Amino acid sequence: MLPDANSSNTPVSSGLKVAALVSVGQHPKSGRPRRADQDARAVEMGIRLCGEHLSLVHAGPEGKGDIREQALRQYLGMGIKGLTILHQQEGSDALPALASHFKDQGADIILAGMRAESGEASGMLPYLLADRLGWPIVSSVADIISINENDAEILQALPRGQRRKLRVSVPFVATVDQAAQIPRQIAFGPSQRGHLKGQESIDEIDQVKSDWEETPARKRPKRLNIKKAKSAADRFKAATAKPQGEGGKIMKDESSQEKAQAILDLLVSEGIVK
Amino acid sequence: MSDVIRRDPRAERIARNRLHPLHQSLVGAATEQRGPTGLLRKDPRAGYFMGPNGLRRIDRSGASHPGAATRVQRGTGGGVSTEPTLPLHQVENPDNFIVCVLDMVGGRLTSHDKDVLGQAHILAKSSAQTTAVTAVVFGDHREEALDKAGVDRLIHFENSDANHYQGYCPEQKLAALQSVESQLAPGHWLFPDSIHGGADLGCRLAARIGERPANHAWQVDSENTICRGGSDRIDIKRQTPRILLLAEECAMPIDETRHEVLALDVEHLVTPDQHIQDLGAVDVDPSQIPLAEAEFILSAGNGVKDWDQFHDVASTLGATEGASRVAVDDGFMPRFRQVGATGIWVTARVYVAVGISGAIQHLQGIGQCEKVVAINTDPGCDMVKRADLTVIGKSQDILAELLRLYKERQSGVSDDSATLSDKTESDESVEDQNKEARRVA
Numbered sequence A: 001m002l003p004d005a006n007s008s009n010t011p012v013s014s015g016l017k018v019a020a021l022v023s024v025g026q027h028p029k030s031g032r033p034r035r036a037d038q039d040a041r042a043v044e045m046g047i048r049l050c051g052e053h054l055s056l057v058h059a060g061p062e063g064k065g066d067i068r069e070q071a072l073r074q075y076l077g078m079g080i081k082g083l084t085i086l087h088q089q090e091g092s093d094a095l096p097a098l099a100s101h102f103k104d105q106g107a108d109i110i111l112a113g114m115r116a117e118s119g120e121a122s123g124m125l126p127y128l129l130a131d132r133l134g135w136p137i138v139s140s141v142a143d144i145i146s147i148n149e150n151d152a153e154i155l156q157a158l159p160r161g162q163r164r165k166l167r168v169s170v171p172f173v174a175t176v177d178q179a180a181q182i183p184r185q186i187a188f189g190p191s192q193r194g195h196l197k198g199q200e201s202i203d204e205i206d207q208v209k210s211d212w213e214e215t216p217a218r219k220r221p222k223r224l225n226i227k228k229a230k231s232a233a234d235r236f237k238a239a240t241a242k243p244q245g246e247g248g249k250i251m252k253d254e255s256s257q258e259k260a261q262a263i264l265d266l267l268v269s270e271g272i273v274k
Numbered sequence B: 001m002s003d004v005i006r007r008d009p010r011a012e013r014i015a016r017n018r019l020h021p022l023h024q025s026l027v028g029a030a031t032e033q034r035g036p037t038g039l040l041r042k043d044p045r046a047g048y049f050m051g052p053n054g055l056r057r058i059d060r061s062g063a064s065h066p067g068a069a070t071r072v073q074r075g076t077g078g079g080v081s082t083e084p085t086l087p088l089h090q091v092e093n094p095d096n097f098i099v100c101v102l103d104m105v106g107g108r109l110t111s112h113d114k115d116v117l118g119q120a121h122i123l124a125k126s127s128a129q130t131t132a133v134t135a136v137v138f139g140d141h142r143e144e145a146l147d148k149a150g151v152d153r154l155i156h157f158e159n160s161d162a163n164h165y166q167g168y169c170p171e172q173k174l175a176a177l178q179s180v181e182s183q184l185a186p187g188h189w190l191f192p193d194s195i196h197g198g199a200d201l202g203c204r205l206a207a208r209i210g211e212r213p214a215n216h217a218w219q220v221d222s223e224n225t226i227c228r229g230g231s232d233r234i235d236i237k238r239q240t241p242r243i244l245l246l247a248e249e250c251a252m253p254i255d256e257t258r259h260e261v262l263a264l265d266v267e268h269l270v271t272p273d274q275h276i277q278d279l280g281a282v283d284v285d286p287s288q289i290p291l292a293e294a295e296f297i298l299s300a301g302n303g304v305k306d307w308d309q310f311h312d313v314a315s316t317l318g319a320t321e322g323a324s325r326v327a328v329d330d331g332f333m334p335r336f337r338q339v340g341a342t343g344i345w346v347t348a349r350v351y352v353a354v355g356i357s358g359a360i361q362h363l364q365g366i367g368q369c370e371k372v373v374a375i376n377t378d379p380g381c382d383m384v385k386r387a388d389l390t391v392i393g394k395s396q397d398i399l400a401e402l403l404r405l406y407k408e409r410q411s412g413v414s415d416d417s418a419t420l421s422d423k424t425e426s427d428e429s430v431e432d433q434n435k436e437a438r439r440v441a
C-alpha cells in the first residue's frame, strides 16, 4: 500500500507510537474545506516514520457525509486506514479532549502543523498540549533524522533555508511548517474506504472565544516612508531631495583580475564568503 | 561643563589666512562664520546645492557646516556632535511594566523589534500607572541604539556558567521569563510574532503561565486588539489580553525621544528541565534552498556563454542559482529558477546578475535585494542603473578570474600577495563579526 513509506532514510521505528493531529483546512482563496497543508506535511512526516501505523486524531463536530468529512478523508487518501474523531460541538475547545485522549492512549511523538488554516489560527494548541502532557515541544521541524527510545535527532528549519540540528528527548511534540517534505498526493479510493472512528470525549465550550467579533480581513495599510521634518528647511530638503543611490560603482577599464577582486571583496564584506 | 561658545583665536587666524595649509579644512565652503563683531554671518554664495529644476538653492539645513570648527565647546571633550540630541524620556519609580522580549537577530534590533517597542509605548501612554517599557535581551548583543528605540528598562540575561543563551534554548529562556513574571508581574508581555524565535517563545510563555495570547495582532490599543486569523481571511476583534504576539508594522517605531536603558536585575528563580539540546547549524546545499529565501543568488542571463563554468562558480561560491527568462526559455535553466515578474520574487542579500540586461520584468523580481552586482558587456543597460557594483566585461573572463581568486583565497595562497596585503586585516575583523553574529543568532 505504501511503497515508499519505508524507503526514505529515516530509520523505521515500529515500536514507536506516532500520532498526527489533523484539522479541516481551507483553501486560501476560495475558502473551500480541504486537508490543511501543514497538517498534511505532518502526516507525511509521520508516514515516513512509521508507515501506516501512524494514528490520526481530529477533535471536532461529527458531520456525517458533509464537506468537512470529505476534507478529513483526504488524509486517509494518503494511505492511512483510520482516523479517530473526538466528537465535539462546533466552537468547543479541542485541548481537553486531545489531552485526555493522549493521556489514555499514550504516544511517543505527536506531530502537528504550526498554524491552522481557519478560525483564530493562533498556533497555541501544540504548545498547550505539550504543557498539559509535560513534554518538550520543538517548532518548525523540517525532518526527523534518527530516533530511538530515549531521544530523537531533529532538523529544525530556520529563516533563509538554513537548518539546525537538535536532540530532544522522547516523548515530544513537533510542529511542522512549509520547510517539511511536501505531502503525497491523495488517492480517491483509499480515502473513501478509510474508516472514521467516532469517539465521545470531553466537550467544553470555548467561552472566551464567543465574545469575539469576526469580520472578513481588511487590507492592512502599507507603511509609507514619511520623513518627519521639524523645520521648514528640513521639509524643503525632503521635498527637493533627489532619490538616493542612483547607480553604484562602475568598473570599466580595470583588468579582469581587479574586477573579480572587487566582486570578491564585496562578497567578503557582506559576509557571504568566509 | 559649559555650553558657552568660545572663540578660538588660532582657528580664526587660520581662517583668515588663505595661504595657511589648514585653511581649507577649517573654512571649506563655510556658509556661516562669525563676523568681527561676533555675529553669525551667512555667505549665501558659498553653500548651495542644485535644485531639481537646475536652480541654485541655499542649503539652510546646516548639514554642511564646517564653520563650526572655529567655535569649540570646551569641556565637552572637543568635537561638536552634529546629531541633534533628542529629549530624554524618563520614568521614575514605575509601578507597572510592559515587557518586550526582543528577537535581536545577530545581536541587533530588527525593525520588527522596533515596531514592538513602539507599540509598547502606545500601551504605556494610555495606561493610568507610571509604566516603564522594559526590554528583555538574552546573551551577548551589539546594539548601541537601545535608548533611541525606546527602552526604559533593560533586563539583560547575560551568559554565565549556570545559564547559557546561545543557539536554541527555549526552555532556558522560558525559565528566565517565568522569573520575570513572578518578580515584576508585568502589565503586558509583548513578543514579535516572527520566525526568529519571538512567536515560539511567546507561545511557550503563554502556555506555561496559562494566559490566552493574541497572536498575529496588528492593531492594538489598551481596549481592543485586532488579530489576523487563519489563511489571512478574517480579522478577529477582541479585548486586549496580557500577552500579545505582534505582527510586523503594528506600530510606528520610536524616533523622537531617547530613553534611559536602566538595568533591572532579575533573579533566576526557576531552573528549567532541559529536554532540548542544540547540536549546531547544519551545512545546507545551496541548490536546495528555495530561491525566494536564498541569501546569495548567482543569476544567469543571455550573456552567459559557458554554462559549465557558471554552474561551477555557483557551487564553489555556495550560491543558489537563478536565471532570467531568456536563459530559461532557451532551456539552459529549469523554470523554477526564473527570477522576475513571472518567476520568483527573491529577497537575497547579495544578487549577482551575470549577463542580464535588466528588463523591467526582471528588475521587479529583485526589488527587495540589498546588494546587486552586475557583470555585463554593455555599460548602458538597465541592470547597471540598479546595481551597486558593475563590472563591464565578458562574463567568461570575469567568472574565471573570480573562481581563481576565490580558490586562492580559500587555500590561503593570496594572503601574502601584494594586492591583498591590506585586505586581510579587515577580512579577519569581518570574519570575527560573522562568527560573533552566528554565535549570537
Ligand SMILES: Cc1cc2nc3c(=O)[nH]c(=O)nc-3n(C[C@H](O)[C@H](O)[C@H](O)COP(=O)(O)OP(=O)(O)OC[C@H]3O[C@@H](n4cnc5c(N)ncnc54)[C@H](O)[C@@H]3O)c2cc1C
Binding pocket: B300, B301, B302, B303, B304, B305, B323, B324, B325, B326, B327, B338, B339, B340, B341, B342, B343, B344, B354, B355, B356, B357, B358, B359, B360, B361, B362, B365, B375, B376, B377, B378, B381, B393, B394, B395, B396
Ligand atoms: C509578460 C512578460 C513577462 C516576463 N517575465 C519575465 C520574468 O519574470 N523574468 C525575466 O527575467 N524576464 C521576464 N520577461 C522577459 C524580459 O522582458 C527580458 O526579455 C529578459 O529578462 C531578458 O533576459 P536577459 O537579460 O537574460 O537577456 P538579454 O536581454 O538578451 O540580455 C543579455 C545581456 O547580456 C549581456 N551580454 C552578452 N554577452 C555577454 C557576455 N559574454 N558577457 C557578459 N554579458 C554579456 C548583454 O549586454 C545584455 O545586457 C518577461 C517578458 C514579458 C513580455
